[in-house]
Amino acid sequence: MAIAETIKNILVSHVYVEVPTDQMGEHDSLRDVLGVDSLGFVELRVQAEEAFDITISDEDFTPEHFATIASLTALVERRQQVAAAAV
Amino acid sequence: MLTRTPAPALGISRDDIVALLSRTTDLTHPEGADPGPAFDEALADLRRLDLAPGTPVIIALSNGTHLLRHYFAALLSGCVPLAVSPATSSARITALAEHLKAGALIAARIDPARYGADRVRPAGTEQAVPLPMGGPQGAYRPGEVLMLTSGTSGMFSACLHRLDSLLRNARRHSTAVGVRADDRLLISLPLYYSYAIVAQAMTALVTGAHLVLSGPPFNPAAYRATIERHRVTSSSITPTIARQLLELGTPLPAPLRSLAVGGDRLTPEHVAGLLDLNPGGELYVTYGLTEAGPRVATLAAHREPAHRHASVGRPLDDVTVALRDTGPDGVGELVVTTDTALLRKVGPSARQPLLAPGRVATGDLFRRDADGYLYYRGRLSDFVVVRGEKVSLYSIRQAAQTIPGVARAVPRVARDDDGENCVDLEIHASEPVLVTDAMVHDALRPLLMRSERPRRITVVPLAAAAQHK
Numbered sequence: 001m002a003i004a005e006t007i008k009n010i011l012v013s014h015v016y017v018e019v020p021t022d023q024m025g026e027h028d029s030l031r032d033v034l035g036v037d038s039l040g041f042v043e044l045r046v047q048a049e050e051a052f053d054i055t056i057s058d059e060d061f062t063p064e065h066f067a068t069i070a071s072l073t074a075l076v077e078r079r080q081q082v083a084a085a086a087v
Numbered sequence: 088m089l090t091r092t093p094a095p096a097l098g099i100s101r102d103d104i105v106a107l108l109s110r111t112t113d114l115t116h117p118e119g120a121d122p123g124p125a126f127d128e129a130l131a132d133l134r135r136l137d138l139a140p141g142t143p144v145i146i147a148l149s150n151g152t153h154l155l156r157h158y159f160a161a162l163l164s165g166c167v168p169l170a171v172s173p174a175t176s177s178a179r180i181t182a183l184a185e186h187l188k189a190g191a192l193i194a195a196r197i198d199p200a201r202y203g204a205d206r207v208r209p210a211g212t213e214q215a216v217p218l219p220m221g222g223p224q225g226a227y228r229p230g231e232v233l234m235l236t237s238g239t240s241g242m243f244s245a246c247l248h249r250l251d252s253l254l255r256n257a258r259r260h261s262t263a264v265g266v267r268a269d270d271r272l273l274i275s276l277p278l279y280y281s282y283a284i285v286a287q288a289m290t291a292l293v294t295g296a297h298l299v300l301s302g303p304p305f306n307p308a309a310y311r312a313t314i315e316r317h318r319v320t321s322s323s324i325t326p327t328i329a330r331q332l333l334e335l336g337t338p339l340p341a342p343l344r345s346l347a348v349g350g351d352r353l354t355p356e357h358v359a360g361l362l363d364l365n366p367g368g369e370l371y372v373t374y375g376l377t378e379a380g381p382r383v384a385t386l387a388a389h390r391e392p393a394h395r396h397a398s399v400g401r402p403l404d405d406v407t408v409a410l411r412d413t414g415p416d417g418v419g420e421l422v423v424t425t426d427t428a429l430l431r432k433v434g435p436s437a438r439q440p441l442l443a444p445g446r447v448a449t450g451d452l453f454r455r456d457a458d459g460y461l462y463y464r465g466r467l468s469d470f471v472v473v474r475g476e477k478v479s480l481y482s483i484r485q486a487a488q489t490i491p492g493v494a495r496a497v498p499r500v501a502r503d504d505d506g507e508n509c510v511d512l513e514i515h516a517s518e519p520v521l522v523t524d525a526m527v528h529d530a531l532r533p534l535l536m537r538s539e540r541p542r543r544i545t546v547v548p549l550a551a552a553a554q555h556k
Binding site: 016018019028029031032033035036037038039040041042043045058059061062063066 | 151172175177305307309
């Protein structure tokens, strides 16, 4: 499953966002449009680490990286590349 | 700092709000909108909803100038603002509307069908929808404000305040912590917290200070960068954030003159650590509660000897305190007398804090020393702080006992693997075949906020539970 689709499913299943996945835009603000709050971001980080088998450091846990599904997708891709290079 | 021609009985004018928005740096919406036209548009859209004066408007928005626009537009249009978390589910907003008689919802994106509507209305750059389930409009009076106390008193409970008394509380707070017109206040706490909207946003309104608005997720490194980049001189944080900054251990950047910490207990060791992080700076330990408007007491820790670092200081000007039902150890429930107290509690509430007009029973236990310094000793009231958020056990019971087949719900405070508070829930089921932990989990999901959700749910047949009494 594509990274963005997995993130959308996490948002519904674990962060309890009410917007259906087919109505989520990849550039919608997680905070403003999808209503993710501070504890929701913590859950999103944990679930993304588990789903993609990556580590999201405190330095990467920023409003910029967690701004949209697209920006989080880009972060996940970078972390996967780093993990792959380390193998 | 306010203009000389406020709206009657409100204490603020349209120009005051536009001036505040003009001196606000919104990091969550850096593109920004021209404050005057954007505010006028929000005000005009709200008036087009044709709500009766005194009708609550639920504002479910993340931090940003858009939230402040709608909050003050609601007040200037004669409505009663009620700010809630943008993560609040439609089921919970519907129930809030019923209990608190709200007439409309403003949010970033609304599915109108969830509220029985066929379309959304414009609300500036956001959306609005009427809430007919709120019943007859105009339950309150223009100039009044609702603030949720779901974390301390029950999921649909709120305090009714007057804006002018909140502005008075903001003035007292600004005196206690020395906020000046040339300060730049960073708001990183949610604006739906009474502290953030009164002690920060309204403080900027009455003092002329500049605001810098940020939003989650909180990151210590980004927090430091924001202070440096936006020349922040004053910031307020929770003990949870304070602990993160202490773990990082890096001194706070020079522009920061004043740091305030409140919302939960701060240990003397943390106070000492924060003083070390901001050498030469000011550190204020604050105590308050929404019912009191909200600010009550302050410790200027940088001016106090170490033996007072466990204290929340002394009351603000014109606020008096007393202890009642004091035990032999000198510990009693703190009672606050202030003209910024709530008018009354609305919605189903676990407790009624107003003993008399202007007199609030806090539910918090304190000891007071000979110099009048207050030392927190515990709580009478039924709530716990979970990862920085106040969680009412009454709210959890209230929600669980709406589930068919649940006879009784018993929330218990526990510790998770990280040593943080969490809540486990024991369900006494009158219909044990129907009621399972998964079913309870699913039923609670739309009713409870994330911080309120139990870590573990255990279902016990009612008969078995009764045998254990």
